[in-house]
Amino acid sequence: MIKVLIADDQAMVRQGFGALLAAQPDLLVVGDAANGADAVTAARELRPDVVLMDVRMPVMDGLEATRRLAGGPKVLILTTFDLDDYVYEALRAGASGFLLKDAPADDLVTAVRVVASGEALLAPSVTRRLIAEFAARPARNRPRPVELNALTPRETDVLRLIARGRSNQEIAADLVVAEQTVKTHIGKILGKLGLRDRAQAVVLAYETGLVAAGE
Structure with missing residues (x-):
């Protein structure tokens, strides 16, 4: 059984993702959090295998929360196309993958399983945006x-x-x-x-x- 923690400041997102994942026979949603600080606390207490982590959250953002969870659960960053600037920093922070918030339901379920298995969910399109980040550097x-x-x-x-x-x-x-x-x-x-x-x-x-x- 793969244990999942959902961290997002939007209640509807947490509830929607939670219901979708809970319907899977091999996934168990052990909790949720509305900000990065609560996500870190919950992850340490509940010991999930995967944390779905939003980037923009109050109190503590998802990047800092990911850094603090380094060496712990796998972190799957929830992102949107306008957050491309965060890709590199999220990788440096220890994220194992990225998922677009508007991705199909099946993609979310697959992403959780892939990251939980120890593989990185880094699509070629994300890698190419990472390359663009480096291209802008001297x-x-x-x-x-x-x-x-x-x-x-x-x-x-x-x-x-x-x-x-x-x-x-x-x-x-x-x-x-x-x-x-x-x-x-x-x-x-x-x-x-x-x-x-x-x-x-x-x-x-x-x-x-x-x-x-x-x-």
Whole structure:
């Protein structure tokens, strides 16, 4: 059973998402919160597997709440297209994925299950917006971090493609390998670099200069 906590300052959103998730046989809504501070408190008390976290909330916003829950439950950020500026900061804060508030009901249910399983829900479209964030920053020439030396040439290629917004299927086509092989490479990349998920891999690739926006 996947335990879920819903954090949003709009009561109708909490109730709507709660009813939808509660109707699933493998999901259990253990509580909700109207602001980030209450979300942190509730998460520590109720120990959910996944927190649906709105960004704009009173008292404490969703980004700060996500930072305070680092190492705890998986956080799925609830966002809208006009919140693209928050994508990078949410990833840095430890979010495992993003979900548009107007997404179809089935997408919400799938997103919770995907994040709970330990996978990152980072759609290529979100990755490309992240790339745009880096593109707006001045270029920096830095030496290749030592930790990247642990990767094989093929794993390095896969990491670059992840950071460029390519899906597993697209990476498989680019490298002419099976999609399962790509998944295996990604698992090894995360393990060697001590990363939690694909989202962190994208951030690391750009922050270390392995990939430069506009390449």
